[in-house]
Amino acid sequence: MAAPQQEVIPGVRPWPALWALVLGFFMILVDSTIVSVATPAIMTDLNADVGNVIWVTSAYLLAYAVPLLITGRLGDKIGPKKVYLAGLALFTVASVWCGLTNSIEMLIVARVFQGLGAAMMTPQTMAVITRIFPADQRGRAMSLWGATAGVATLVGPILGGVLVDAFGWESIFFLNAPIGVIGFVLAMRLVPDLPTHEHKFDWLGVGLSTVGLFCLVFGIQEGQKYDWGQITGPLSVWSLIIAGLVVIALFIIWQSRNKGEPLLPLTLFKDRNFSLANTAITTVGFAITAMTFPLMLYAQTVRELSPTRSALLLVPMAVITGALSPWVGKLTDRAHPRYLAGFGLLCCSVALFWLSQVIEPTVPIWQLLLPIALLGVANGFMWAPIGSTATRNLPMHQAGAGAGVYNTTRQVGAVLGSAGIAVLMESRLAANLPAVPGGAMSAEGGGGKLPEAMHQGFSDSMAQSLMLPAAVLLIGLVAALLFARPTHMQRPVDTPAAARTEAGN
Template identity: 65%
Template sequence: MTEPTAVPAASTTAPARSPWPALWALVIGFFMILVDTTIVSVANPAIKAALDPETNNLDNVVWVTSAYLLAYAVPLLITGRLGDRFGPKRIYLLGLTVFTLASLWCGLSGSLEMLIAARALQGLGAALMTPQTMAVITRTFPPNHRGAAMGLWGATAGVATLVGPLAGGLLVDGLGWEWIFFINIPVGVVAFVLAWMLVPNLPTNPHRFDIPGVILSAVGLFLIVFGLQEGEHYDWGVIWGPITVWGVIITGVAVMGVFIWTQARTKNEPLVPLALFKDRNFGVANIAIAAVGFTVTGMSLPLMFFIQLARGLSPTESALLLIPMAVLSGVLAPFAGKLLDRTDPRFLLVPGLMFVAGSLFWYSSLMNVDTPIWMFLLPSAMMGIGNAGMWGPLATTATRNLPMHQAGAGAGIYNTTRTVGSVIGSAAIAAFMQGRLEANLPGAASAGGDFGSGGTLPDFVLEGFSTAMAQAILLPASALLIGLVAVLFLRRPDTTGATADWHAADAESAR
């Protein structure tokens, strides 16, 4: 990919330093986070067979993903501010260290409970890293070149969707599920050295941290996710004593309402600067990315369980079906980013979201035992084209007009919104899958249908299981339509004025 030259900063003391080497260094860590997520989705059946073989309940192994996402989502608001306060480079390196060591712990886990705890620590490391990547792009690239930078970000996501499942399949089949985590260790070391050498120490800004806001957001998110995740297990009734599933969920929503109220009234610096939402594009992009997070997390479980358990494919063979998506997304994302710098974001986002949603409805229509396996390559290709017009353009649109001193806060909010959508998607898809299984296979557990021990399912449950998974994937497909409606309300940004403001802020920070 040809790298556009960064516009020089408005300073007479020294020539501008190209921001591209730093971005390439940060992308390696971002790539590792994405690969780890996709690797785990492929390995879920193997993890369940190894660490939780005695139950037919799918929501136990889903906590391997949900614990990671919850620990990832809760700190994002403050980790973005930590980057503004102490410098994105320092916080990124700290997060990379935590993530790499937690990967070692994941691989050494001997029980599902230990793996879930290690995945939560991984989530904390990822929360420290992720906002810093977007903040560095916002603070080092002028607005009229951010589309190209986010194009690289989107291409990284596309390549990760290929490398993750393929590497996961090969490692699970050849060495065991533990190696999907061990592989992060050498990658983390290389990423640390490159970031240490290439990422600049950017100016910091003093911030006060809203500790009550952190506590309220953490409690609210935990209650909502726990209620959704465990609802089916408790038959949406009593958990313990007077505590019910719906009581937990409603309490969580109420706590989040109190959190938003305190953010609007606080006299100190709020954890979430609500003034950022006065920019329509920032607000709309956050709605859309929540829907995207829900969809991307929710779609993988029913698809992978169907491909591996109903059709008998190995993890590696399952991953090969994703090649068109990864290749097309990786190739097209940089071009989409460059085009975004010159056009209305809706011209890319509307067709992008439509293609991804359409591919999921297409998958649902194919999820039966009679469909030739090669036909699953077609919706995969359609999804790859859609991804190229979705990830980078949404992130660019959200950060285009962020003030320099709130780059970390804005990145934290955006990534929190995305991850909250992912957490809810993970919890909701587990409950929805379990509900569809109960509806299509009543009494399957007592009849001997084992949905987690690996291998192909018995013939007498194949049709019902396939129907349940086809119905389950319609939930994330429908959620993405919310994002599609939201992006219709975007405005074309004025990059000329934003670029002038960026240069003025850059010149001021150089003094």
């Protein structure tokens, strides 16, 4: 696919616009993780049980993941700036609503609206990058976007621990209000009003994609809660997942036969790099989400670190990611993405395998920090090359649709990682601690201190669980190694045959 012609918009300052968008993007990513630290306080204050409080996070992630295809397309139709501002306003208001609630049910409802606001914002950030940065500068822009995603995974738990300890769980939501207002003003002033493209909305596609993604994501996300069995009556987790897959298959068939304007232009996948980048980012979403659960459980249960001190273990990862990202971004615009992304994915897989080998009840903390530091190198090399490779060849009028697909696959990968690691942790706990019904997690979740005699079995279970995301990343590594050379990096050639050879390399 030939590189799309860049839009020329007078007076656009790309970097100030990107910084304004990144502020909102950072806020919604932090909100994906910050609530986990506040869970015990929410349970106590709102008299909620574990089953209900899990939905405080699940409702947000579900409302975030399902509409991404639609909101990405909506940005193409009415303008990414308008959709982003509407999403930011909804997210900010819903955050205040979360802090003011006095029942678990209302908190869950407010979190749904937060997730919808996040779903409106996320695709627009990538779409604007695609449309205001030339292809040969997009790597640097995407490095900032990727660094934001990486650092947010650290800031959420640490910030949550500090705020909950000092001001109560409501403060983690109230904090979004001033940030949201500042982000709204900056986006209003700095983000350009990009030209819109006339689109007809594929309402059947909207319905099929919504139902299919909801059934699939809900089934995977809640499978562990229902022990992968019956939810209610004849409805089971697996029937829901299968129904979701069937409806998604019908959605794809409809998109291929829709003679008008489909919600998901399947022509996007004719670009080899777009398809491969979506495969790679799915594995990254899986691994980054999955790895934190066993690591944090080990740190708090076996090493008896507080939530804040446990999150501080990730400081080397965040610092190295932030330091490397600008340099890798510049390199991304000049070097073949298969080498950069491939190196990052390989480092991430090696770091998780390494971490699985050193996790022991009495291992010195510095030995844990070494593979965690390597994760920082991995993050620095993964996000920008994969993201820029996905977007370089997107047609300008389909930038939002492409960004919606990319973020949907990333989010579905995260849901799969969350569900997959939960199943594996439970099975390894049952195998390594057979004397404890349901594994040690049930004892720890009840507030009891884990007996020292069980530390080795618990550590082994968490270490073995980390091998799953490490293995999944190898799929992403294969996808990255198959990236074609981006169009703007191809040298002038004299013959059509030579051109075809160059494009494939």
